[in-house]
Each structure stands twice: as structure tokens, then as C-alpha cells.
Amino acid sequence: MNKLSDSTVKNKYIIRISLISSVILSIISWGYVLFESRYSLPGLFSLHTVTETKEFISKLMGFEQNLSLAYQFNSWFELRHLAFETLLMSICSIGIAGIIALTTCIFASRNFHDDTIFGYSRPLLKIVYFIVRNIYSFTRAIPELILAIILMLFLTPGIWVAAIALAIHNVGVLGKLYSECIEDMDITALKSLQSSGARGWQLLSYAVLPQLLPKFLTYLLYRWEVVIRTTVVVGLVSAAGLGREFRLSFSYFHYEDLGLLLLWYIVLVIIVDLLCSLLRQFITVRY
Amino acid sequence: MKNVNHFFEHKKILTLILVSAFLWSSIRIFYTDQTLISYDGISTLFNFLWSVFYLDVTPEFLVICLKAVVQTILYAFGGLSLAIIIAIPIGILSSGTCIYNKYVNNTVVTTLRFVLACTRSIHELIWALLLVSIIGLSPMVAVLALTIPYVGILGRIFAEQLRDVPQQPIRLLLSNGASYTKAVMYGRIPLAMPNIISYIFYRLECGIRSAAIMSFIGIQGIGYQIHLSLLDLRFGQVWTGLICLTILVVVVDAWSSIVRKALTS
Structure with missing residues (x-):
């Protein structure tokens, strides 16, 4: 009883301290941002910004030169190859990430090296766990854009750079989610298989996957939605898909093309959202 | 069917x-x-990987990295705090729980959901590129570009959490004569608060990563330092920057998981 109340008091303090410190950090950060942008701040809240915004949006829509979508439908339609390339890139990267995360997640879950399943702890697997976990957090921490910039040093610019950069980042994210799933799973089936002599890979394919595959696929589809949003950003540096055209038309100040590209981008995001909700019906129907 | x-x-x-x-x-x-690996790519790759052992740990560069890390944290907190402040009223309105009139409610909910979906579907770096061409290069751009998509994400989550609270206390409040607004104020928000706070702390880590990639448009921060060192081909400095970023994200992740554990128990 005493112990319980102790832990609740501790939790209360943890929450209170983190909330207060995050509020203080936010206030400091606003002070810093306002101090750093002191020259542009009066300009930000003025009529000038409003007119600039209006002008920019009308440029984006192509109203200036009668180049809006109604006039430019053909050139919009011609960009479909780039949009298709972007879609392929996202599918490929999420596939690679899913395969690698699926095959390595079992080594990154805590209950596979301590005594919850096997009844004794296994030091060799503990070392593997440590290595794989650290690789996951390293790849998860580095954003896709920085990975793509680094990969551009030794790969030829193109779709593969973007796909590999996205895949490396998503291996970390998916691997962490998957290994947390395995740590929380119901281990009775696992234990009975293990007691009848099944080992690592057999346990993964006959005990873990049948139970957790719906969850894994849900996470995979959720990450696909995120990846299609990031493909454009990675394409900015790796010269692939819509991102390349995006950067080029930014450099040439072709704002009306930019509007068309943004439209394609939103269309792609909507298509992937719809596909994901369709594929999710396969997963949720039995659960 | x-x-x-x-x-x-x-x-x-x-x-x-x-x-x-x-x-x-x-x-x-x-x-x-075309071919995957560029000319001289393999040797560059080995060069890059080998320079893990030549980390740049001179005090000057470590001070630069620390400063950049602090800047990244500040941008992330600035963007997230503004996003929370904007997302709370939008989330309450788009949850469809505080307006009694059915037709007004439906129109408000559908329009707000559409707006949230639009802001969410465009990546923060694209928002930053668009904002730079409107208001010019300043730290304000980083904060606003972080804010816009995070309003979309947080607003949707707030709305879902407010809608999915246990219905019994709300019904009790309504049957005792509370208005819909008061039911939201004294029933739904206190009930949904732990989940909302835990989700905000979960998003903190993503916010830090997003703030780090604002380097691409020239905003200071740890991503900017990595980018600069990479352009100078100083791979030791690149690795130091990457390790700083990893430590930052891991620390923030550990903090948020401690807070979330404390909130759920």
C-alpha cells in the first residue's frame, strides 16, 4: 500500500515537472525566435505580408498569365509519369523497410534474451539485442533528408537514392514499433512451441507472425501514408520524382508549375490514403 | 454487400x-x-564509413554542435507550442461535441476536417519553402512551417480523443442541465487530458526531427551543421553531428516514454 502511493506521488511529480519544464522551454524558445527575427517581425504583421501572400497564391494558381489549371490541363496530365515514379519509389522503400524490419525485429525485443520465454537468460542474444536496438535508434533519429544528402555522395542521383534513404529511416521506425509489439505479445503459444523444441526462426514464423501480422501490416500501411508525404522532400535532393521538378521550378521562379506539382502531390496523398483504407479492410475484418 | x-x-x-x-x-x-553506384562511389563509401574512427571532438566543434542542438530544441518547442495553442480550439470544434444545432455542427465539422487534412498532407519542408518565398528567411519561417502541419495532426487527434471519452459522465452532466459547451469544459477535456498530453509528448520527438531538417532552406540547427560539414567533405564532423542528433532524439524519446508511463499508470 505504502509502495503504491509512493509510486503515484512519484508519477505526479514526474508529470508536473515535465509539464512545467516544457512550458518554460516554449517561453524561452518564443523569446529566442522573436529576438532572432526582430528585423522581420514588424514586417510579418503588416499589410505588406498580406499583399505578398495574395500575390504568391495568385502566382501559384497561375492567374497572372492566364495559366491556371483550366488552361494547363495537358501539361498537368503530362506530369503523371513523375507522380507515378514517386508512387513506385514509396512502395519500393516501404517494402524494403518492411522486409528488413520483419526479419530483425525479433532480435530487438527484450523478451527474447531474458528469461521470460526460455527460462534462462542468453548473453549472446543480449549483445545482438544491444547492437540491433542501437542501429534502430540511430537510423530512426536521422531524418530522411539528411540520409539522402549523405547517400548522394556515393550513389548516382535517381529514384534508388530516395528509396534507400526512405527505407533506412523506416527500418528504424518500423523495427522499434515491431519489437515493442513483440514485447507486449501473449507468449503462451510461443512458450508451448519452445518447449517442444522450436528455435529462433521457427518461433518467428509459427508463433510471432500468426499472432502479430495484422498489427505489423497496420503499422506498415500507416508508415506508407507517412512515406508518400516525405517522398517529395527526399526527391528535392536526390533528383527523383516530383521533388526534382519541384526544385527546378522553384529555381526558375515558375510558380504556376509549382501549383500544378502541389496539386499532384495532394492527389497522390489522397490516393494512398484511399488505398490504405481499402487494404485495411482485409486486416480488420476478422478482428 | x-x-x-x-x-x-x-x-x-x-x-x-x-x-x-x-x-x-x-x-x-x-x-x-541507371547504375546504382556512382563513379568512385565505393571508395567514397569506405572513406565515409572509416571516418567514424576519426570523430571531430575538438572543443570548438563540440561547442558549435551543442549550440546547434539547443537551437533545434528551441525551434521544435516554439513550433509545437504554437501548434497546440491553435489546435485546441480547432480540435474542440471539429470533434462535433460542443454545438447543439445539428446543421451548423455538420458544416463546421466537415469544413474543419477538410482544412486539417489539407494542412496535414503537405510536408513541413514544403511549407517552409512556400513560406520563405512569402516572408523571407528568418527563424519565424521554421516555427511557422512546423506549426502548420502539426496543427493538422494534433487537431485530428484532439478531436478523436474528445469524441472517444467514456459517455456516462457526459450524459450525467447533460441530464443535470449543463450545456454542450459546459459538458466539454468540465467533462470531456478533463477525461481526455492524459491521452492528449501523452500524444503531445509522443509528437515531441517527431518535432525535433522536423526541426533538424529545416537546414535545407538555411535555418540554423544541428541539421545545418551536418549539411555544412558534408559540403566540406569533413566526414568526421558529419559523424559527430549525426551522433549529437541521435543522442538528442534518444534523450527526448526516453523523456517522453517516462512521461507516458507515468500518465497511464
Whole structure:
């Protein structure tokens, strides 16, 4: 009883301290941002910004030169190859990430090296766990854009750079989610298989996957939605898909093309959202 | 309708779709794209990987990195705090729980959901590029570009959490004469608060990563330092920057998981 109340008091303090410190950090950060942008701040809240915004949006829509979508439908339609390339890139990267995360997640879950399943702890697997976990957090921490910039040093610019950069980042994210799933799973089936002599890979394919595959696929589809949003950003540096055209038309100040590209981008995001909700019906129907 | 349900029960169709989509896309890319590794790429790769052992740990560079890390944290907190402040009223309105009139409620909910979906679907770096061409390069751009998509994400989550609270206390409040607004104020918000706070702390880590990539448009921060060192081909400094970023994200992740554990127990 005493112990319980102790832990609740501790939790209360943890929450209170983190909330207060995050509020203080936010206030400091606003002070810093306002101090750093002191020259542009009066300009930000003025009529000038409003007119600039209006002008920019009308440029984006192509109203200036009668180049809006109604006039430019053909050139919009011609960009479909780039949009298709972007879609392929996202599918490929999420596939690679899913395969690698699926095959390595079992080594990154805590209950596979301590005594919850096997009844004794296994030091060799503990070392593997440590290595794989650290690789996951390293790849998860580095954003896709920085990975793509680094990969551009030794790969030829193109779709593969973007796909590999996205895949490396998503291996970390998916691997962490998957290994947390395995740590929380119901281990009775696992234990009975293990007691009848099944080992690592057999346990993964006959005990873990049948139970957790719906969850894994849900996470995979959720990450696909995120990846299609990031493909454009990675394409900015790796010269692939819509991102390349995006950067080029930014450099040439072709704002009306930019509007068309943004439209394609939103269309792609909507298509992937719809596909994901369709594929999710396969997963949720039995659960 | 029954046929459709029957169709979705076949798991093999799902497997077939996923595997064939992956194989088809990778084969397609493999045949359209040129060679994978560029000229002299392998030696550059080994050079890059080998320089892990030549980390730049001179005090000057570590001070620069620390400053950049602090800047990244500050941008992330600035963007997230503004996003929370904007997302709270939008989330309450788009949850569809505080307006009594049915028609007004429906129109408000659908328009707000559409706006949130639009802001969410465009990546923060694209928002930053667009904002730079409107208000020019300043730290304000980083904060606003972080804010806009995070309003979309947080607003949707707030709305979902406010809608999914246990219904019994709300019904009790309403039957005792509280208005819809008061039921939201004294019933729904206190009930949904722990989940909302835990989700905000979960998003903190993503916010830090997003703040780090604002380097691409020239905003200071740890991503900017990595980018600069990479352009100078000083791989030791690049690795130091990457390790700083990893430590930052891991620390923030540990903090948020401690807070979330404290909130759920």
C-alpha cells in the first residue's frame, strides 16, 4: 500500500515537472525566435505580408498569365509519369523497410534474451539485442533528408537514392514499433512451441507472425501514408520524382508549375490514403 | 454487400497485392534507373564509413554542435507550442461535441476536417519553402512551417480523443442541465487530458526531427551543421553531428516514454 502511493506521488511529480519544464522551454524558445527575427517581425504583421501572400497564391494558381489549371490541363496530365515514379519509389522503400524490419525485429525485443520465454537468460542474444536496438535508434533519429544528402555522395542521383534513404529511416521506425509489439505479445503459444523444441526462426514464423501480422501490416500501411508525404522532400535532393521538378521550378521562379506539382502531390496523398483504407479492410475484418 | 465482405476475408489476396506491388515497383525502378553506384562511389563509401574512427571532438566543434542542438530544441518547442495553442480550439470544434444545432455542427465539422487534412498532407519542408518565398528567411519561417502541419495532426487527434471519452459522465452532466459547451469544459477535456498530453509528448520527438531538417532552406540547427560539414567533405564532423542528433532524439524519446508511463499508470 505504502509502495503504491509512493509510486503515484512519484508519477505526479514526474508529470508536473515535465509539464512545467516544457512550458518554460516554449517561453524561452518564443523569446529566442522573436529576438532572432526582430528585423522581420514588424514586417510579418503588416499589410505588406498580406499583399505578398495574395500575390504568391495568385502566382501559384497561375492567374497572372492566364495559366491556371483550366488552361494547363495537358501539361498537368503530362506530369503523371513523375507522380507515378514517386508512387513506385514509396512502395519500393516501404517494402524494403518492411522486409528488413520483419526479419530483425525479433532480435530487438527484450523478451527474447531474458528469461521470460526460455527460462534462462542468453548473453549472446543480449549483445545482438544491444547492437540491433542501437542501429534502430540511430537510423530512426536521422531524418530522411539528411540520409539522402549523405547517400548522394556515393550513389548516382535517381529514384534508388530516395528509396534507400526512405527505407533506412523506416527500418528504424518500423523495427522499434515491431519489437515493442513483440514485447507486449501473449507468449503462451510461443512458450508451448519452445518447449517442444522450436528455435529462433521457427518461433518467428509459427508463433510471432500468426499472432502479430495484422498489427505489423497496420503499422506498415500507416508508415506508407507517412512515406508518400516525405517522398517529395527526399526527391528535392536526390533528383527523383516530383521533388526534382519541384526544385527546378522553384529555381526558375515558375510558380504556376509549382501549383500544378502541389496539386499532384495532394492527389497522390489522397490516393494512398484511399488505398490504405481499402487494404485495411482485409486486416480488420476478422478482428 | 455480403459478397464484398466475403472478398475481404481472403487473406491470400492481400498477400498477393502486397508482394506483387513490391516486386513490380522494384523491378520497374531497376530497369528504368541507371547504375546504382556512382563513379568512385565505393571508395567514397569506405572513406565515409572509416571516418567514424576519426570523430571531430575538438572543443570548438563540440561547442558549435551543442549550440546547434539547443537551437533545434528551441525551434521544435516554439513550433509545437504554437501548434497546440491553435489546435485546441480547432480540435474542440471539429470533434462535433460542443454545438447543439445539428446543421451548423455538420458544416463546421466537415469544413474543419477538410482544412486539417489539407494542412496535414503537405510536408513541413514544403511549407517552409512556400513560406520563405512569402516572408523571407528568418527563424519565424521554421516555427511557422512546423506549426502548420502539426496543427493538422494534433487537431485530428484532439478531436478523436474528445469524441472517444467514456459517455456516462457526459450524459450525467447533460441530464443535470449543463450545456454542450459546459459538458466539454468540465467533462470531456478533463477525461481526455492524459491521452492528449501523452500524444503531445509522443509528437515531441517527431518535432525535433522536423526541426533538424529545416537546414535545407538555411535555418540554423544541428541539421545545418551536418549539411555544412558534408559540403566540406569533413566526414568526421558529419559523424559527430549525426551522433549529437541521435543522442538528442534518444534523450527526448526516453523523456517522453517516462512521461507516458507515468500518465497511464
